[in-house]
Amino acid sequence: MGRLEERGEKPSKDSVLSHRLRRGALLVGGLLAAVYGALLFTAGGAEFLESVAGLNPRLLFLPLLATFLSYVTMSLSYDGIARAAGVVIRQRDMLRITFVANTANYILPSGGLSGFALRLVFFTKKGVSSGRAVLISFTQTLITNLMLVVFIVYGLASLVAAGNVNGAALIAGATVATLLTLLLTLCVAMIYRRGLRDRVMAWNLRLLHRILDLSGHRSRFAERVERLFAHVDEGMELFAINPRAMIAPAFWIFLDWLFTIGVLYLSFYSAGTAVTFSQVAIAFSVSIVVAIASFVPGGAGVLEGTLTATFAGLGIPLKASLLPIFVFRMAFYVIPAVLSLLLARGAFAEVDSPVSKELL
Helix, strand or coil, X not given: CHHHHHCCCCCCHHHHXXXXXXXXXXXHHHHHHHHHHHHHHHHCHHHHHHHHHCCCHHHHHHHHHHHHHHHHHHHHHHHHHHHHCCCCCCHHHHHHHHHHHHHHHHHCCCCCHHHHHHHHHHHHHCCCCHHHHHHHHHHHHHHHHHHHHHHHHHHHHHXXXXXXXXXXXXXXXXXXXXXXXXXXXXXXXXXXXXXXXXXXXHHHHHHHHHHHHXXXXXXXXXXXXXXXXXXXXXHHHHHHHCHHHHHHHHHHHHHHHHHHHHHHHHHHHHCCCCCCHHHHHHHHHHHHHHHHHHCCHHHCCHHHHHHHHHHHHCCCCHHHHHHHHHHHHHHHHHHHHXXXXXXXXXXXXXXXXXXXXXXX
16 A cells, blocks of 8 residues: 555555455464463363374364355345345355455454445445345344344253253353343334334434544534435335245345354364263354454454353353364354455446445
């Protein structure tokens, strides 16, 4: 970027985005190196090396397969919602959009907003109106969180019934499930009750305007925020009109979570550590919510810390969970992110429209 500025040229949007992603990837890599170094010191490096020596390399294919299936089912859920909204995008393009947007979510510290914005840019480049683009992403996010609650409740119920959960893990899982349930209940109520929707949207819009006033950025961002709220309102209205069209996307999202949690479960399996799917579902659900809410790039350190703490509460010590967590990080985060950065240059080249300047 510096050389471009010396020649008096303005960096392209592609170069800016690629630079941010690469810088984010380096930051995540540094954080992960420090975190795993500390965890190795705590767990004991010798025992970790023994675990690595006992790892069956052939079984490592299983977490990678689950990761691939997770991306495929996620893209199918987007495709189903898009078709319900009257939008048709080729499956290959939808998979690429899903792949690249998720990579942005993992690398850029935005609590999921970077991937949301990047999907909107890609959708609009495919001829989708900005309103429909927001509708597709918002609806998918809503159903995704609803399905996450299903897995949390399943894990809690199974562990309580088996007597395999202590107070800390139970409280953590129940807290996440309660907060998500309250939020999703409010969203569903807003979908079918126009008056409630108008009041909640107006209250949040006033709150954001106050925040923008305090930060001195109202003139820059107020119009974008209002436009986003209008598109979310449009998405809720379409959901209310055609709820049956959401059955197929909900099924694909259920499978997406099943495969995603399966990546962590199969990581334990490949490392030869015995766990139940219920234990993995609880630990993953709590950790992924905390990692996203932390706004730390890739949840580096936050994800690992929450996973190890939750597994410890479920009776699985650090020395037994460290290697599977490392395999999970590599299979679900690192390898897809590296592939995306290497292979998705064409996708980043599309991010050069006025819409992208508004969203990214």
